Amino acid sequence: MLFYQMHELGRAWMKPWTLLADATARAYAPGGTWLSQLAGADQVAAANELLYRIGKDYEKPDFDIHSVDHNDRTYPVVQLDALELPFCKLLRFKRYTDDPAHLEVIRAQPRVLVVAPLSGHHATLLRDTVRTLLRDHKVYITDWVDARMVPTESGGFSLDDYVAYIETFIRHIGAEDLHVISVCQPTVPVLAAVSLMAARGEPTPRSLVMMGGPIDTRQSPTAVNNLATEKPLSWFQHNVIHPVPMNYPGRGRLVYPGFLQHMGFMAMNPERHLESHRAFYENLIKGDLEDAQAHRRFYDEYNAVLDMPAEYYLDTIRVVFQQHLLPRGRWVVAGEPVDPSRIAGTALLTIEGELDDISGEGQTRAAHTLCTGIAEADRAHLTVEGAGHYGIFSGRRWRNQVYPQVRDFIAAHSGPAATPRRAAAKKPSPPRKGKRKNS
Incomplete structure (x- = not known):
């Protein structure tokens, strides 16, 4: 029953190191500080950003539809x-x-x-x-x-x-x-x-x-x-259900923690994720910023999980x-x-x-x-x-x-409300141009 609490303690222990990795990556990245001019700076920056992204907390993303x-x-x-x-x-x-x-x-x-x-x-x-x-x-x-x-x-x-x-x-x-x-x-x-x-x-x-x-x-x-x-069912009850720790509003609520689900996601295709992170590191070194940003966008979403x-x-x-x-x-x-x-x-x-x-x-x-x-x-x-x-x-x-x-x-199948249609229905009409709405 202490598994979730142990996870939170590990997260808290890792936080200073991930913040340090983030600061180091920014300092050595192109356009950062004078450190970015040193030999091997691109490799230092790439390695630290990768470490930061592996260890950081991922918050719920925005829909960002404006x-x-x-x-x-x-x-x-x-x-x-x-x-x-x-x-x-x-x-x-x-x-x-x-x-x-x-x-x-x-x-x-x-x-x-x-x-x-x-x-x-x-x-x-x-x-x-x-x-x-x-x-x-x-x-x-x-x-x-x-x-x-x-x-x-x-x-x-x-x-x-x-x-x-x-x-x-x-x-x-x-x-x-x-x-x-x-x-x-x-x-x-x-x-x-x-x-x-x-x-x-x-x-x-x-x-x-x-x-x-x-x-x-x-x-x-x-x-x-x-x-x-x-x-x-009893195995799931006793092995993957845990109480929410004290540092959240839902303290004491029994949940299936998001981090366990995330571990399951990763375990389904470990080779693919390892290859993706390796490619991210190489793209940063090569300066392929478009592919690197695509990696960030994907994992910002993929790594953001919730408790059920x-x-x-x-x-x-x-x-x-x-x-x-x-x-x-x-x-x-x-x-x-x-x-x-x-x-x-x-x-x-x-x-x-x-x-x-x-x-x-x-x-x-x-x-x-x-x-x-x-x-x-x-x-x-x-x-x-x-x-x-x-x-x-x-x-x-x-x-x-x-x-x-x-x-x-x-x-x-749109239009005025109808009674249940058990007989023939109208055939799909071709898409109409200019179909936009106030949703």
Whole structure:
């Protein structure tokens, strides 16, 4: 139970050395002090910056989205807090224009809720997803709070609570003209939330876009899936759950610490990370500042992790990876059975990466087997050739291959609220030029 505290002590012990390494790197770097003129200064600077970046603390990055360019126009963007709950903020990215005609276009565009994963990294991992969606949509995103920052008096947070949060966000935005995009882990609680809302007769979103998620991990199990099944739930309870130390607002809260998750991330591809750090060192010496900066940007995001509430983490291991309750039709949330076949008025698009080593082939597509109430014409599936897990929602493949199909699918299922569509649905219309909005 002292493991987290020992980690914090080690971090505190390392801090002076990392600060010294940072100061030394700056002094010996080109344009630093007179030391930068000495022979071998570039190697000293590079080695110390590498040491600093390995040992430093990585804080939550900013979304840093202040404008969006589309069709030769630039729209200022402001990040707003739309709703704040103890374990999550609902953020809105709102675009502005002083052109009345373009303002009308923006106002007419559909709303999109991006449900970010609560699986170790911050929601800023979806920065590219949000920035791209802002071309043609009003965009909201779930920004999950680091559990160590949530005081214990706020209570616990389970997978059932996650489902309830998604329902709250959908109601807050308004389901009638809303499209929900879930990336990775949240595909499961999002499908549960919409299933429960449909069963109660509540309005449901116009479409669901599910990307690389573990709907049914019995399909093409990956190393990540196997890790969750090779040990009993009690092993996770006793070995990876720790209380938050006294120096945080959530002191005493049981969590799955972010640093353990980060160690798992690194252990999955140690050779790749070692090679990346070696290349960073060499790029600094060669003066290849562009590649060096790309390395900094990637690891500033990759190394910034958060703690997950223990209840939620253990629920996910049990419900999603060990007992497969959703695809087996055995999942009950807060006393209500989760039945995806009750969803009827919501279109469904599933997306998988051909080379995804986190959510294997067929795991996301399994949603179609469960959502039998959705008309065939309102369904679609996309497998992105050559794409890994991150490539389906970030980077060149996302922007050039995936996003156009997501945009067109949303456009085809937007418009005035309708009753559940069980018969033929209208075919996707070609993308309309000048589609920008005030999101």
